[in-house]
Amino acid sequence: MTTTITPVILCGGSGTRLWPLSRKSYPKQFAALIGDTSLFQQTALRLSGPGFAAPVTVTNQAFRFIVTQQLAEVGIDPGAVLLEPSSRNTAPALLAAALRLAQHDPEALILAAPSDHHMPDAPAFRAAVQTGVTTAQAGGIVTFGIRPDRAETAYGYLEISPDAPSPSPLRRFVEKPDRATAEAMMSDGGHLWNSGVFLFTARTMIAACARHAPKMLANIRDAIGRARPDLGFLRLAEEPWAACDDVSVDVAIMEKADNLSVVEYTGHWSDLGGWDAVYRHAATDGTGTATHGPALAVDCADTMLRSESAGQHIVGLGLRDIVAIAMPDAVLIADRSRSGELGGVVAQLRAMGAAQADTFPKDHRPWGFFETLIKGHRFHVKRIVVDPGAALSLQSHVHRAEHWVVVAGTARVTNGEEITLVGENESVFIPLGARHRLENPGKLPVELIEVQTGAYLGEDDIIRFEDPYQR
Known part of the structure; x- marks a missing residue:
């Protein structure tokens, strides 16, 4: 039996309880909520190193390039990335990964x-995982x-026998309790928080699904069997998946x-399910106030002030038990105890x-990102950043012209039949209807300001002739 563990990272969620930082187009797992790396990157790092194979990531097709870029940023081989045609929760996602791995090794661990969970003590978690290896291989x-504090x-909770050694047989799952039940379970010594992390062999999981969800197993087998490669990703078949x-x-x-057996993990853990949970893990001053980014708290207590824009300063005066999150396009101000109502x-x-x-x-795009600086009637101004070696598609527009001003780096620009290098403080005009492309041939990001003008400025006004990302 193999002793190498393959991490399967479930990365397709789009939670709203951390709005406005977490949204459908860029959910919380990709945000740096605590520290300088995203929750997804922290998860991948925690499940890497000796004894771990390259991960299998199951994600929404809209996030595929974000996944590979964030893994590359922390030096992790992306491994296999399975693309869900639509969101179907964790059961189909986990089974798809198990079936994929079983094609090469049915005993894959x-x-x-x-x-999107926060577990800062990675060595302690790896030690807990090793405690469960023999049971999983059997x-x-x-x-x-996690022992509740x-x-x-x-x-949700896991019921086990009090003082039982790890791994301990699971008695039952307990759904999210009311306050009185939670207090009783905390004091009886026989209940742990359910982390949602599982260790098993591919054969074991497939057999469990055959017994308890045979229709799902048949559909996922079909989705895997009819999957097609796409730029290094594996795109699952849409019809059986749906x-x-x-x-x-x-x-x-x-x-x-x-x-099922339970291993107790004694380190810190949180699913960071809301702003109150983020606050509990943030560094606070003597008044219990946490700040992030350009933020100033004056006479505040038990409050979190967080600005996500270097050019936007948030100030709190005389606040108590408040969460205030400032984004360039939205601001949340909430009683900290009610932040769970954001859905x-x-x-x-x-x-x-x-x-x-x-x-x-x-x-976020596969070549970098853009953000809107200002938008009005018949004009749209963007900041565009293109990664080294990346290129936009060869394209044209029916309804708009564009004017590019390079402010950092050197861009290679295709404009009709002409190809030129455009450096800092230089500009180029793209007439309506002209075939054009922007490339970054250098080793540093290219940054430019784009001014669009025209009758229609939607992102769908693009005719692509060549696209390295096959969109």
């Missing part, structure tokens, strides 16, 4: 983990529980299986037609 499914009603139930792996399989707030914004409900102000 898999550690399935969410991409055909068991191992999950990991408060009566938390936002987490036929799968939208269900978590806990509900579909784990709560029905009889071979409903985002739904209201969506119903109002507010783009900020789902769309992030910085639009």
